[in-house]
Amino acid sequence: MASFLYRKLIEPKFAAPIIAVIALALRLIPMRFRYLLGYDPYFHLAYIRYALERGEWVNFITYAGGPWGYQISRFHPLGLWMTPAYFYKFLSLFGVSLYNAFRITPVVFGVLTVLFTYLALLRLYGKREAFLSAFFLAVSFGHVFRSMAGYYRGDNYMLFLYSAALLGMALALSKKSPSWRYKRLAFYLLPGLFAGLSAAFWQAYYPIFGLLLANAVMVSAGAFLLGRDRYITDGIVMALSSALGALMANWLGGRFGYGMVAYSRWLGKKLAEELGMQFGFIKDLFLLIYVEYAVPLTLLVLVALLAFSKFVKEKKVRAAIVAIGAAVTLWVGIRYYGVVNEALLRLFPASPISETQRTTLGDWWEAYGIAGLLVPLFTFRFLKRPRMGDFLLLGTALVMIPMAVVWTRFLFIASLAVALMTGTGLVALYDTAGALIESLGDENKRKWLSAALSLLLIGVPLISAYQGTSTTLSVHPFMTGEWESALTYLGGISNPNDVVMTWWDQGHWVTYYSMRSPVAQGGPSGWVAKYYLGLVNEKGLMNPGVDYVIVSYDTVMKFGAVVETAGVDPGKYALVVLRREAAYGNILVFSNGPYSLMAAPGEVWDVKVNLGGKIIIPKRVFVESGGNLGEVPLSSRPTADVYAYVNINYGYAVIMNGNAFNTTLAKLMFTKGYPADYDQVYSDGGMVKIFRFKHPNVVVTVGNGSVVLRFTNATGTGIGIYGYLGNGTLVFKKWYGVKGKDEFLLPDNLNGSVVIRYTYVQKKTVLDRGVFRIDDVLCGVCVDR
Secondary structure, three states, X not given: OHHHHHHXXXXXXXXXXXXXXXXXXXXXXXXXXXXXXXXXXXXXXXXXXHHHHXXXXXXXXXXXXXXXXXXXXXXXXXXXXXXXXXXXXXXXHHOOOHHHHHHHHHHHHHHHHHHHHHHHHHHHOOHHHHHHHHHHHHHOHHHHOOOOOOOOOOHHHHHHHHHHHHHHHHHHHHOOOHHXXXXXXXXXXXXXXXXXXXXXXOOOOOHHHHHHHHHHHHHHHHHHHHXXXXXXXXXXXXXXXXXXXXXXXXXXHHHHOOOOOXXXXXXXXXXXXXXXXXXXXXXXXXXXXXXXXXXXXXHHHHHHHHHHHHHOOOHHHHHHHHHHHHHHHHHHHHHOHHHHHHHHHHHOOOOOOHHHOOOOHHHHHHHHOHHHHOHHHHHHHHOOOOOHHHHHHHHHHHHHHHHHHHOHHHHHHHHHHHHHHHHHHHHHHHHHHHHHHHOOOOHHHHHHHHHHHHHHHHHHHHHHHHHHHHHHHOOOOOOOHHHHHHHHHHHHHOOOOOEEEOOHHHHHHHHHHHOOEEOOOOOOOHHHHHHHOOOOOHHHHHXXXXXXEEEEHHHHHOHHHHXXXXXXXXXXXXXXXXXXXXXXXXXXXXXXXXXXXXXXXXXXXXXXXXXXXXXXXXXXEEEEEOOEEEEOOEOXXXXXXXXXXXXXXXXXXXXXXXXXXXXXXHHHHHOOOOXXXXXXXXXXXXXEEEEEEOOOEEEEEEEOOEEEEEEEOOOOOEEEEEEEOOOOOEEEEEEEEOOOOOEEEOOOOOOOOOEEEEEEEEOOEEEEEEEEEHHHHHHOOOOOO
């Protein structure tokens, strides 16, 4: 009965819908949350919302990248934002909001990736391999976590388009009748087409081109080894198709925006200069290297294989030729690993970001579960009669698996290779072991071993599904109601040109909820970290035009990252967050590993801190309860340079040494002893606190139909006005004397400027900076919420 159900289950008419439903259900789990996942999606949704409100894809935005503004053309291609926007326009006909349309967009492409993978494997192998591989991908948290509802990232598009490219290659390889001998080669146009399209959606789309070349080389090498020489031509056609895709990517770059190493990016210019390359028709350094060097070199190797195939017929000699080629490739890879690694570090400088850390076994297990341990089963495909499809997938694996080992971010991309290798490998193991079992003479042994083998084929996918589901269920948003309330309030009390200081993680939240420009977002800022440690003074805070400062429990929890990002001696600062345990009568207990704090409230507080077995009395203790925050008197004399903060409202405490206590973060978050230059404008009692930084400030307003810059604490002597076109071109620059004035009327003739940057100074000292779009200020709607 079980065998009958299994055979029915893997029939394509049942298998495809079942896998699609499983993939969809798992990726929709985060829809139960109110908030988006992570940080980046908030920036993307904010930009889509802004563009839809204005009715155009604005390049120069002023609610990000404070105090300079941000140019979208220096980020991702426009396709990244156009897709959810047009998806929303369609779904809005059925009453779906922009927020929900945005949330489900990654789900759509994640499910399509799974289905295209199923169809590709169905063509390359059969029903069993297709079902298992697609099933593993459908339930793999490695794929789910960047294709689930509410987590919107660009690499989802690249992997989807590669799955479509894989289907195109599978169609070509699956056509075996003589009538298709040459016609089938037309299918290889699809990989190039889909690779080219990826340039419209993600600035780091380059791996898809590496994958196509690896596929081409391995297909030709496999054909050479197996003596199926006519398939060597397939690799050549695939390489040519990828070159056409690169030209298409270059064309799309001119319309949607180029990638990370384009001619218009600083990194592209720098690397091109170092490599001695000149931009011409091709505007992207990667595409330039790909078309001028990578593809021709690959074609040279494949044509050489084709030539060797004409007169080298001995399989051992062919194997030796391929082995020599592999050894040379490995040597080149090792030889130039440092160059590639240096380029990657320039793209993503070393910093305390989880995405750019080296993958650990724990990361691998969390992403793939048991399926990740069974990747070596893929070798069973080569034990007897390997197929052309095996070599095609080997090319995929040779690119994706090393990527996943290098960085945790690439665990998502490699999830496809893991699913393919485990799914096809498990079937190969089943067939190999089944043949051995059938050769046994003992019928009773054959029966039990066959049953165990069948259980393996069923049990492994079920375990993988359990692991993927449980890990997905453990994911929760970082955004909270406290943050939403705080940032919405900030948007209401601040001016559209105000600049906000917050830890970089929360920068995108400021953009979305406050529509104000944060100093740092999307990546670590050493300057911001130094500010929180008290290494930046008020004069330094005025230079980027900071108007509001946010401190939070979230930043306190990341104190170690703050210290690391600042580049200071980590041994100098010590701070530990403790969580409240069950109360023991009148005694409050907070603990975290070997550290704990016990406090008995009263007119005087009895507070003791356990530092890994050593009991001490802190020097000062601050308590926040309800709307009150203050220092409490202690019943005993201090015995160590340790400070404590106890938050009754949210049930946590913080212990720290003197250096940590004297940081700006601690002073603003845990005490009332902050400098007079700060005015607290918001506090929820321990999660988020907002301070207005009092300094000579510029407020952009409208008066009699013109833009007026009003000065508070008008001690400035001059203001510099810089006008930019929408494409970022500077077209106006002039300084004006404003000594003794409390406002400045923006001139009418600004050479067509749409974006204004200003610098308010007192002689050579910067008092304030900011940026605004003239039409946003005049309309008073687009950014001022």
